[in-house]
Amino acid sequence: MADLLFPHIDKTPEYYEGKYPQRQLPEGAKVTRVAPSPTGFIHMGALYAAVIPERMAHQSGGVFFLRIEDTDKKREIEGGVSEIVKSFAHYELKFDEGMTGETTEKGIYGPYKQSERKEIYQTFAKMLIEKGLAYPCFCSEEDLNEIRAKQEELKQNPGYYGQYAKHRNATFDEIKSELDKGTGFVLRLKSPGKPENRIVIDDLIKGEVEMPENDQDIVLLKSDGIPTYHFAHAIDDHLMRTTHVIRGDEWLSSAPIHVQLFEILGWEKPRYAHVPPVLKMEGTSKRKLSKRKDPEAAVSYYSEQGFPVESVREYLLNLINSNYEEWRMENPTDQNTEFIVDLSKMGTSGALFDLVKLTDISKDRIALMSANKVYDLALQWAQQFDIELAEQMRNNEAYTRAILGIERGGDKPRKDIAKWSDVKGYLGYFYDNWFEEYTKEGYEFPENLPNSDVLEVLEAYKNTYNKADDKDTWFERAKTAAEGLGFARDAKTYKKDKESFKGHIGDFMSVIRVAISGRKNTPDLYELLDIMGEERLQARFEKAIKSI
RNA sequence: GGCCCAUUGGUCAAGUGGUUAAGACACCGCCCUUUCACGGCGGCUACAGGGGUUCGAACCCCCUAUGGGUCACCA
Numbered sequence: 142m143a144d145l146l147f148p149h150i151d152k153t154p155e156y157y158e159g160k161y162p163q164r165q166l167p168e169g170a171k172v173t174r175v176a177p178s179p180t181g182f183i184h185m186g187a188l189y190a191a192v193i194p195e196r197m198a199h200q201s202g203g204v205f206f207l208r209i210e211d212t213d214k215k216r217e218i219e220g221g222v223s224e225i226v227k228s229f230a231h232y233e234l235k236f237d238e239g240m241t242g243e244t245t246e247k248g249i250y251g252p253y254k255q256s257e258r259k260e261i262y263q264t265f266a267k268m269l270i271e272k273g274l275a276y277p278c279f280c281s282e283e284d285l286n287e288i289r290a291k292q293e294e295l296k297q298n299p300g301y302y303g304q305y306a307k308h309r310n311a312t313f314d315e316i317k318s319e320l321d322k323g324t325g326f327v328l329r330l331k332s333p334g335k336p337e338n339r340i341v342i343d344d345l346i347k348g349e350v351e352m353p354e355n356d357q358d359i360v361l362l363k364s365d366g367i368p369t370y371h372f373a374h375a376i377d378d379h380l381m382r383t384t385h386v387i388r389g390d391e392w393l394s395s396a397p398i399h400v401q402l403f404e405i406l407g408w409e410k411p412r413y414a415h416v417p418p419v420l421k422m423e424g425t426s427k428r429k430l431s432k433r434k435d436p437e438a439a440v441s442y443y444s445e446q447g448f449p450v451e452s453v454r455e456y457l458l459n460l461i462n463s464n465y466e467e468w469r470m471e472n473p474t475d476q477n478t479e480f481i482v483d484l485s486k487m488g489t490s491g492a493l494f495d496l497v498k499l500t501d502i503s504k505d506r507i508a509l510m511s512a513n514k515v516y517d518l519a520l521q522w523a524q525q526f527d528i529e530l531a532e533q534m535r536n537n538e539a540y541t542r543a544i545l546g547i548e549r550g551g552d553k554p555r556k557d558i559a560k561w562s563d564v565k566g567y568l569g570y571f572y573d574n575w576f577e578e579y580t581k582e583g584y585e586f587p588e589n590l591p592n593s594d595v596l597e598v599l600e601a602y603k604n605t606y607n608k609a610d611d612k613d614t615w616f617e618r619a620k621t622a623a624e625g626l627g628f629a630r631d632a633k634t635y636k637k638d639k640e641s642f643k644g645h646i647g648d649f650m651s652v653i654r655v656a657i658s659g660r661k662n663t664p665d666l667y668e669l670l671d672i673m674g675e676e677r678l679q680a681r682f683e684k685a686i687k688s689i
Numbered sequence: 690g691g692c693c694c695a696u697u698g699g700u701c702a703a704g705u706g707g708u709u710a711a712g713a714c715a716c717c718g719c720c721c722u723u724u725c726a727c728g729g730c731g732g733c734u735a736c737a738g739g740g741g742u743u744c745g746a747a748c749c750c751c752c753u754a755u756g757g758g759u760c761a762c763c764a
Binding site: 176177178180210212213215216278282285293296297298299300325327336347350351352353357359360362363364365367369370373389390391392393394395396415417418420422426427428429459460463464466467470488489490491492493495497498500501502508548551552553554555556557616619620623631632645646647648649650651653654655660661662663664665666667 | 690691692693694695696700701702703712713714715722723724725726727728755756757758759760761762763764
């Protein structure tokens with residue numbers, strides 16, 4: 142009968158067992174994979190779920206590979222594989238084997254695209270038929286609907302099993318006659334399971350989960366000869382010698398099927414780890430991040446916003462193991478790959494994706510980067526997403542690098558930038574042409590000072606500033622100048638006796654700050670003045686004076 | 690509905706029979722201060738509910754509630 146169903150299959154399971162030998166890896170090395178369908182962009186949830194197996198493999202000296210599960214041609218999109226490869230590469234997930242492009246791959250356990258593995262699946266399917274563990278089912282969709290309707294009526298479990306498995310015990314002649322008629326068929330598993338038997342899945346994340354044994358005669362091969370997920374999973378992960386199947390927890394409930402498949406095939410089972418989904422807040426309740434409903438969950442969104450890859454990885458690691466944060470505090474400058482991910486420390490219930498936390502983590506990361514690194518990464522981003530900024534940065538390279546170095550590198554670095562799209566707002570006023578634009582409507586000098594005082598301050602300071610001063614000298618000089626115009630040297634003095642002063646040093650500085658930057662808040666004024674250079678300062682002072 | 694999983698502050702979460710129930714983010718206040726940012730200090734707010742077991746329960750058991758997943762020739 143096997144030959145009748147699959148006459149073209151001439152290889153044997155042994156052939157493939159030989160072709161894909163056991164991997165020679167050190168003790169404890171894990172072989173893991175990520176196996177997405179090419180159905181669209183990669184979203185945060187998928188990235189999250191991919192980081193885990195990647196870490197498990199690489200931190201154990203094992204192998205991590207990318208397999209494409211394209212057995213559903215209806216849902217596939219064009220360029221889907223490239224999109225996946227590109228997204229994972231961008232987030233520094235390094236695959237040792239698997240797809241490297243739409244049609245290219247590396248590794249000796251391939252093909253890594255399921256649609257290319259039809260013969261392999263059918264070889265094993267043929268064997269199962271020979272052993273009486275699988276059989277063709279000729280039911281039409283209508284037949285199946287009928288069965289389900291009946292089951293619903295009787296309040297029984299829906300599905301194709303036991304007494305409802307119409308073709309389970311068909312004779313050779315019955316099958317042959319259907320085949321001769323040209324009736325299409327799917328290949329079903331002849332499940333030996335009984336639901337009253339309980340099995341235990343020892344899940345690396347969820348712990349021991351007890352479930353009823355599978356008794357469904359699930360579809361192994363669809364009518365087009367392509368396998369379902371279940372069958373492909375068993376065949377592929379066995380032949381590719383996967384040791385740890387780490388996947389979304391939506392698979393947990395079909396794990397009994399998978400366990401059964403491995404048992405029937407006589408293979409050693411992989412360890413399983415079912416990772417909880419990343420959630421999103423919707424109204425007052427949480428729900429799983431959805432590719433279809435949440436376009437903002439696409440990883441490309443975070444690239445466009447300019448969150449550094451490092452920050453996103455950092456945040457994800459933080460969700461994976463909450464002790465990551467502790468580790469990071471102790472090892473602020475280590476690569477995040479130094480952290481050891483521990484599956485048993487993972488939360489079992491699914492975490493909300495928190496943009497605020499990502500932002501905070503990202504600020505910390507960027508604060509620790511050198512000015513040059515910030516420049517390079519920001520420019521790289523700008524070239525793709527903000528051409529104007531990129532030009533500005535390139536045209537004023539040394540200047541920009543200096544600006545980015547303000548208050549950087551010390552014990553208390555600034556944290557103004559969480560993502561590259563913040564850069565423009567942070568330093569835009571340094572560039573003269575943008576400064577012109579920003580101050581078109583005039584300046585916002587401190588409200589408590591009359592224009593005459595503002596003018597006085599500007600006139601006085603224009604000639605006071607000396608680029609050669611070190612910071613203390615500079616500040617002293619400013620204080621003295623302020624005092625000369627009737628300002629208090631410090632805020633405390635002013636508070637004690639407000640009547641005697643026009644304001645305090647803060648007000649004085651504020652005037653200067655607004656005049657040269659067009660805004661009330663800036664990084665340290667001393668550094669700012671220093672970087673801008675005397676020529677630019679004089680020009681800006683003149684401009685401000687004229688505006689009053 | 691069946692089967693599974695989950696439920697500690699607004700969020701991420703430590704915690705596995707005896708804790709003043711950590712920490713981080715957010716928020717609020719104060720301090721530092723040339724503004725901002727940083728930093729420091731302090732505050733806010735939590736064991737879903739009910740029964741057991743126990744000298745003692747966030748931790749163990751049962752029930753309920755809520756949320757999630759899954760029950761396809763989709764993955």
